[in-house]
Amino acid sequence: MLLAIDCGNTNTVFSLWNGESFVSTWRMATNPTRTADEYFVWLSSLMSSQRLTASVSEVIISTTVPRVVFNLRVLSSRYFDCRPLVVGRPDCLLPVDVRVDAGTKVGPDRLVNTVGAFDLYGGDLVVVDFGTATTFDVVDMDGAYIGGVISPGVNLSLEALHQAAAALPHIDVTMPGQVIGKNTVDCMQSGVFWGYIGLVKEIIARIRAEHGRPMKVIGTGGLAPLFQQGDVLFDEFDESLTMHGLTVISNYNKEFAGQ
Ligand SMILES: Nc1ncnc2c1ncn2[C@@H]1O[C@H](COP(=O)(O)OP(=O)(O)O)[C@@H](O)[C@H]1O
Ligand SMILES: CC(C)(COP(=O)(O)O)[C@@H](O)C(=O)NCCC(=O)O
Numbered sequence: 059m060l061l062a063i064d065c066g067n068t069n070t071v072f073s074l075w076n077g078e079s080f081v082s083t084w085r086m087a088t089n090p091t092r093t094a095d096e097y098f099v100w101l102s103s104l105m106s107s108q109r110l111t112a113s114v115s116e117v118i119i120s121t122t123v124p125r126v127v128f129n130l131r132v133l134s135s136r137y138f139d140c141r142p143l144v145v146g147r148p149d150c151l152l153p154v155d156v157r158v159d160a161g162t163k164v165g166p167d168r169l170v171n172t173v174g175a176f177d178l179y180g181g182d183l184v185v186v187d188f189g190t191a192t193t194f195d196v197v198d199m200d201g202a203y204i205g206g207v208i209s210p211g212v213n214l215s216l217e218a219l220h221q222a223a224a225a226l227p228h229i230d231v232t233m234p235g236q237v238i239g240k241n242t243v244d245c246m247q248s249g250v251f252w253g254y255i256g257l258v259k260e261i262i263a264r265i266r267a268e269h270g271r272p273m274k275v276i277g278t279g280g281l282a283p284l285f286q287q288g289d290v291l292f293d294e295f296d297e298s299l300t301m302h303g304l305t306v307i308s309n310y311n312k313e314f315a316g317q
């Protein structure tokens with residue numbers, strides 16, 4: 059089985075792929091000091107609690123946190139006896155072009171989203187991924203990643219309000235009942251929720267105008283469905299887009315190696 063690892067700045071997601079479907083998915087907080095042995099203890103106890111006996115024979119990693127790569131490589135070699143593919147490294151081939159300024163290191167998660175979305179939906183796309191940062195990845199007609207937008211993430215914005223203003227509490231984002239808040243929490247929720255809807259709509263409208271061809275908008279990341287409640291922002295929502303992209307990249311590299 060393939061173990062696909064998507065490590066973001068906040069959470070790290072592990073999915074087991076049996077070649078046809080995802081058998082299981084587990085999530086842990088990202089922590090660059092975690093060792094290979096710690097990952098394995100956690101993974102193996104989850105696998106045995108679900109009576110998963112099939113063994114991992116391949117590993118693919120996408121990470122926006124470079125420091126975790128060393129320990130995930132050790133995890134792969136020590137416990138799964140394989141050399142992992144690491145997206146963004148020269149030996150990991152991508153089935154799409156990357157057309158950005160020379161020297162730019164595009165976040166691997168954005169490249170994986172591009173590959174996954176192009177495979178499922180074809181070209182001319184905007185992928186909106188609600189993570190630590192909210193990223194807009196623009197996919198050209200031929201599947202190439204041609205750039206995008208990086209905005210402060212939803213929870214980052216809420217946390218910044220709380221950190222900077224003594225009277226503002228820590229809150230979670232929800233869709234407020236009305237725009238005009240009658241108390242502090244409702245006011246903050248309204249600002250972040252409707253402000254974010256505005257941000258997403260404006261950026262998508264401007265990307266569409268600049269791109270000049272009809273585009274589909276794909277939403278991904280845990281908070282995407284919440285914002286879809288406030289307005290129709292996305293044509294499609296796909297929670298496992300990044301994981302799907304990892305399986306496509308893994309297959310592509312295997313096909314290439316087999317030739
Ligand atoms: N379903 C959800 N509901 C509420 N908050 C969520 C949900 N999924 C993720 N989050 C929050 O969104 C933020 C980004 O999480 P995540 O998508 O895991 O980011 P990253 O990929 O950057 O690690 C985190 O603060 C996380 O707690
Ligand atoms: C923009 C990001 C921080 C998003 O990370 P995430 O929210 O998934 O943790 C990440 O894709 C990144 O570090 N990018 C590097 C710069 C770039 O993509 O151009």
Ligand SMILES: [K+]
Nearest residue numbers: 187189191193
């Ligand atoms: K993101």
